[in-house]
């Protein structure tokens with residue numbers, strides 16, 4: 511894979527370059543937001559590893575701009591451990607996944623490989639999803655039927671992104687908590703159910719008989735009605 515690393519902290523940047531180059535990737539690195547946007551607009555990368563806190567433009571803004579010029583650009587965001595709001599904001603801005611700093615090398619490589627597999631094998635994430643008569647614009651955070659449109663919250667967009675991205679399988683409540691909310695210790699799986707209930711009010715024709723975010727008994731939730739679970 512050709513990977514762009516965006517990290518202002520020199521030792522970490524050089525460490526990431528070495529790590530990913532040793533893993534067989536072609537790696538480039540920049541140290542600030544404007545350089546990241548310029549690189550992302552002029553070259554095509556299989557993956558951008560993007561630090562959140564950057565000089566010039568922060569990672570969220572870089573993420574939005576990269577998404578504007580290349581809606582399918584896979585982006586792995588680096589966040590500070592414990593900064594749960596950052597993860598929610600990162601997903602809302604269009605990041606595909608994140609790793610908290612300081613991270614375990616194995617975890618980072620696993621996430622990089624997962625994103626690479628998806629970029630190569632699966633159809634890219636769409637920014638506008640249509641299912642069961644509902645049109646969801648993930649870029650604008652809106653959902654609607656016909657001429658009506660409502661605003662989606664960042665968490666609702668995060669849930670939709672994660673379920674849609676993993677649409678070939680059911681997703682458990684703990685996985686949603688970890689990957690969308692950021693694994694807050696004091697959050698309970700009921701939080702997921704409450705967010706899904708509100709989301710269904712916005713996107714489902716009949717929230718009591720959902721066709722878009724469906725319940726998979728004994729597992730959790732899934733995207734679309736064609737799921738047997740597991």
Ligand code: CA
Pocket residue numbers: 517518519561562563564
């Ligand atoms: Ca930084």
